[in-house]
Amino acid sequence: MGTSGQKHVLITFGRSFLTLELTRLMSAAGHRVTIVDSIPVGVTRFSHGADAFHRVPAPKFEPRAYCHALAQIVVDEKVDMVIPIHEETDILSMMVDIFPPDCELFLSDFETENSLHNKFEFQELLVARGIPALKYAQVRGPDDLAALDFDAPFALKECYSRGSQKVHKVTPGDPMDWVEFDPINPWLAQEWLSGTNYCTYSICRDGQINAHATYPVDYAIGGSSCLNFKSVQHDAIFDWISKFVRDMNFTGQVGFDFIEDPERGLFCIECNPRATSGIMMFGPEDGVDRAFFGTNDEIITPGADVDKMIGLGMLLYGWRKDSRRGRSMRQFVRAFRSSSDVISCPGDQRPAILLPFAYLGILRSCYKYKVGLAEGFMHDHEWDGLRISE
Missing domain, CATH: 3.30.470.20 (ATP-grasp fold, B domain)
Known part of the structure; x- marks a missing residue:
């Protein structure tokens, strides 16, 4: 693959403004940039910095097909580095072996990525390393919920969640009958601190x-x-x-x-x-x-x-x-x-x-998945803890 200072990079999640910015930065430095996304029209596709665009399967719903599609693009177009943007990072980290050895995936191994992504496991990492952490507890079911001993407001959020999803501020004694439990994606209760x-x-x-x-x-x-x-x-x-x-x-x-x-x-x-x-x-x-x-x-x-x-x-x-x-x-x-x-x-x-035109594809995803705009923007690129092998 590339041997000079100029590289060929593949950047995922073409609808994202983060991808757009990184594409411009890479292109301005003289690198060739290929973009992929699961929707046909993303904002980065319109950028002069993007040399090529490929539509690929949705990583959340077709993770194996998604990874194999990227690996094939890497081989066909002699890509030097794959830079994931969103939570497809976790999915790709589970299937690095299908990529040619002369292409670098810019990420860590799956166990590392997952331990940082999972909000409960990340707090456990902090404690294990002697790093001060806010009071926290994992909530897997009704018994864990009833056992919470916070005496001040706390945050309740899913262990696999992101900015598009609500963080609930809970005051001890508030009714909690709205909480639903997912065995793969439990909740994290975390002390609410002002600052x-x-x-x-x-x-x-x-x-x-x-x-x-x-x-x-x-x-x-x-x-x-x-x-x-x-x-x-x-x-x-x-x-x-x-x-x-x-x-x-x-x-x-x-x-x-x-x-x-x-x-x-x-x-x-x-x-x-x-x-x-x-x-x-x-x-x-x-x-x-x-x-x-x-x-x-x-x-x-x-x-x-x-x-x-x-x-x-x-x-x-x-x-x-x-x-x-x-x-x-x-x-x-x-x-x-x-x-x-x-x-x-x-x-x-x-x-x-052309941003309004680009958002038509995102609005289509919102309608397809029955979610709001913030959720629909990234819904098909989220990863909530389900291993590909499962």
Whole structure:
């Protein structure tokens, strides 16, 4: 496969703005980019940075067919690296053996990926390593639910869940008859702590951070899925992540959610072992492609003046009360006007112009799966713990 500095990369989940941004960054660095998705029209397909697009099976519903389709594209088009974006990362990690040995899948082994994805297992990892963690408990059934001994509000969320799904804030004594139990995907009860929230994005290879971004949770869907991004330096968070990924010998993209309390200190709430919105904070001048191939000598970080937003997300969700996090509508308008939209890019305006057309495919998925827009955007690329062998 590729022997020069220019590589051929395959990036998954073509409908995602994360994929669009990474495609632009890779293309600007001179690499050839192939995109795949299970819907026929994704926003990245319109980008000048994408050299080819392939429609593939939905990884959630046809995981084996999905992996084999990608492996065939790798062979036919001589792909050097596969970079998964969303939870197809877990699925691909179970079937790395079907890919040719001269193509790298930018991820860790399945056991590592799963232990970071599963919210309960991740908390167990923290405790096993002596890292301070918020109080937590796994809830597999009614007996576990009845045995919870929280004396203050706590979060209840599925062990395999993501930003499109609700985190329930529960006060002790609240009725819990609404909780349904899935033997494959149990619940995590986790102490609810107030403080300053941060999200991160890191590109790691063999336990070393090659690129990193930290950004506070500002405007966010339901207070969790960020819609705008401002780079900040937080040495304690960077040191925490550096030690953790070194201990895990992690390779891949990873994001962590932190909360910092003035009195109790810093806690990691959960881990997302895949791409996160932090990738959108980098620009072509940063050379972030080097972080994937391990050719950079320094840790790559975004510029200190980065102020970006997902414009469509801000219009759809950012103005809502639970997204504004106590801010007024006037403050929202000011933030919207001062931030640059990640979709719009000089020299590559087709994704922004054709975005309504791209969303027709997502709306079709919403109708097909009977879910809302946020859920429909990623529904067929989610992974909730079902092993392919099962």
